[in-house]
Amino acid sequence: MTFQELNLLPQLLRAVDELGYTVPSPIQAQSIPTVLKGGDLIGCAQTGTGKTAAFAIPILQRLNSRVGKSHKPIRALVLTPTRELALQIKESFDQYGKYLRIQNTVIFGGVGQAPQVEALQRGVDVLVATPGRLNDLCSQGHIDLSAIETFVLDEADRMLDMGFIHDVRRVIARLPEKRQTLLFSATMPQEIAELSKQILKDPIRVEVTPQSSTVDAIEQRLYKVDKGNKKLLLQHVLQDERLDSVLVFTNTKHGADRVVKELGRAGVAAMAIHGNKGQTARIRALDSFKSGAIRVLVATDIAARGIDVNELAAVVNYELPNVPETYVHRIGRTGRAGRSGVAISFCNYDELAYLKDIEKLTRKKVPVVEDHPWPMEILEASPKKQREPRAGRVKRADGVPAAPRAQRLPAVPAAPKAAVVPAIKAKRPAAPKPPAAPAEKAAGMPSPDREAVILKVERSVPNPAMLQPAKGSKAAAPIPVPRPEPTMRRISSDPPRVGRLAAFADGRRAGRGRRRPQKG
Numbered sequence: 001m002t003f004q005e006l007n008l009l010p011q012l013l014r015a016v017d018e019l020g021y022t023v024p025s026p027i028q029a030q031s032i033p034t035v036l037k038g039g040d041l042i043g044c045a046q047t048g049t050g051k052t053a054a055f056a057i058p059i060l061q062r063l064n065s066r067v068g069k070s071h072k073p074i075r076a077l078v079l080t081p082t083r084e085l086a087l088q089i090k091e092s093f094d095q096y097g098k099y100l101r102i103q104n105t106v107i108f109g110g111v112g113q114a115p116q117v118e119a120l121q122r123g124v125d126v127l128v129a130t131p132g133r134l135n136d137l138c139s140q141g142h143i144d145l146s147a148i149e150t151f152v153l154d155e156a157d158r159m160l161d162m163g164f165i166h167d168v169r170r171v172i173a174r175l176p177e178k179r180q181t182l183l184f185s186a187t188m189p190q191e192i193a194e195l196s197k198q199i200l201k202d203p204i205r206v207e208v209t210p211q212s213s214t215v216d217a218i219e220q221r222l223y224k225v226d227k228g229n230k231k232l233l234l235q236h237v238l239q240d241e242r243l244d245s246v247l248v249f250t251n252t253k254h255g256a257d258r259v260v261k262e263l264g265r266a267g268v269a270a271m272a273i274h275g276n277k278g279q280t281a282r283i284r285a286l287d288s289f290k291s292g293a294i295r296v297l298v299a300t301d302i303a304a305r306g307i308d309v310n311e312l313a314a315v316v317n318y319e320l321p322n323v324p325e326t327y328v329h330r331i332g333r334t335g336r337a338g339r340s341g342v343a344i345s346f347c348n349y350d351e352l353a354y355l356k357d358i359e360k361l362t363r364k365k366v367p368v369v370e371d372h373p374w375p376m377e378i379l380e381a382s383p384k385k386q387r388e389p390r391a392g393r394v395k396r397a398d399g400v401p402a403a404p405r406a407q408r409l410p411a412v413p414a415a416p417k418a419a420v421v422p423a424i425k426a427k428r429p430a431a432p433k434p435p436a437a438p439a440e441k442a443a444g445m446p447s448p449d450r451e452a453v454i455l456k457v458e459r460s461v462p463n464p465a466m467l468q469p470a471k472g473s474k475a476a477a478p479i480p481v482p483r484p485e486p487t488m489r490r491i492s493s494d495p496p497r498v499g500r501l502a503a504f505a506d507g508r509r510a511g512r513g514r515r516r517p518q519k520g
């Protein structure tokens with residue numbers, strides 16, 4: 001299939017040719033004919049598949065058949081969740097429509113509205129918008145959507161994740177009944193499937209890179225590492241000079257800032273992009289990254305949506321996402337448009353459950369890098385190294401054989417019980433002592449056993465807030481006090497242990513908490 005075979009206008013063919021596109025991507029080949037005919041469409045495709053051109057090119061061709069001099073009213077609306085994506089879509093319309101007389105503009109929140117209102121007043125054929133600002137300007141009477149011929153709902157699943165679905169519905173209520181609707185979504189959660197039934201008429205469904213499969217061009221690598229050693233592992237990974245442009249994902253804004261600081265201390269130029277950064281700071285970070293002034297861009301998921309950097313050498317999941325589809329989104333940032341890429345993931349003990357979910361979704365094991373300087377120590381004991389139990393072996397729920405009870409008990413300090421009970425009476429719990437590491441060392445206890453001991457201690461620290469006061473006690477109700485955490489203590493200069501203890505002090509288990517979108 002060629003672009004010529006898609007019956008596109010010569011002006012569009014010329015623009016596409018100048019951009020260096022030789023053949024339509026699968027989503028383009030499948031979508032363009034339907035959109036040109038005016039049909040509705042559901043596109044299951046993620047960023048990086050060429051989906052912007054899949055709707056922008058045919059929309060431009062349809063609009064071109066009747067362009068008024070005033071470019072009023074607005075005839076096509078593209079709704080997208082983030083400012084970055086909005087800017088990029090507008091840029092794509094400009095590029096593809098370079099030889100046509102179609103006017104495009106973009107509006108988004110977080111910046112003054114006056115220039116946007118002025119652009120709208122000059123006349124616009126295609127409006128690219130984020131939902132909040134669009135509703136604002138509609139309410140103020142600056143935008144009339146009653147003549148929209150084509151409506152594109154882009155990244156519908158992200159709209160849902162980001163809590164914009166209500167705003168999206170308000171926008172849809174402003175649109176004329178008779179219109180063409182195109183909905184794009186990388187995943188199809190129930191709510192989006194229902195929305196699509198309500199807003200689309202006899203849509204054709206186009207699916208590329210199904211949500212459950214990761215892009216083949218991407219080489220995936222997984223490093224099991226303790227949480228506290230991730231920063232050192234990142235520095236180790238970045239020693240590979242071939243990784244000249246690296247997008248690092250963190251789950252939180254704070255985490256992104258911390259990674260930037262840590263990299264800075266290690267002499268690696270990096271910047272962060274996330275929801276707390278103003279538009280100017282985001283643009284500066286993106287430009288620095290694109291120009292090669294900085295090698296590493298650290299981003300949260302939401303901020304990274306739509307970052308269009310084709311030359312990305314690697315994506316690093318500094319933290320695994322708790323929503324497996326997000327992993328697919330993230331790694332799709334590399335290996336774009338046929339180029340190869342590397343997706344490197346760091347997985348600490350707490351994240352093993354997320355890894356399981358990712359592998360279930362992608363139906364593939366993520367290849368593990370066994371040989372690296374910061375291997376995960378917590379619960380990663382090789383069964384071969386363990387001593388034979390004297391008494392019956394204790395099996396852990398997750399199948400990892402724990403040390404026999406007889407070996408574990410002596411090392412578990414009596415502290416938790418003793419510390420908690422008086423703590424409640426005194427309304428302030430004393431932190432239980434951690435296992436005395438040097439003593440364990442002296443006892444010659446092999447590493448796996450020490451880990452089992454540590455786990456035992458963690459579990460045996462009850463949350464005082466959950467305990468009822470003893471009968472006859474004067475305390476009327478348990479005082480909600482924070483769960484006492486063992487003090488973190490470095491037990492040796494052997495670096496990997498730092499992380500193990502950090503994970504210990506962190507005190508969380510690899511549970512599957514309630515899944516929430518990770519705010520950027």
Ligand code: AMP
Nearest residue numbers: 021023024025047048049050051052337
């Ligand atoms: P998108 O999925 O729309 O974000 O597009 C991803 C990237 O692929 C963008 O940088 C586009 O410029 C590029 N692209 C889109 N279509 C093609 C094509 N047919 N051939 C080569 N590159 C393309």
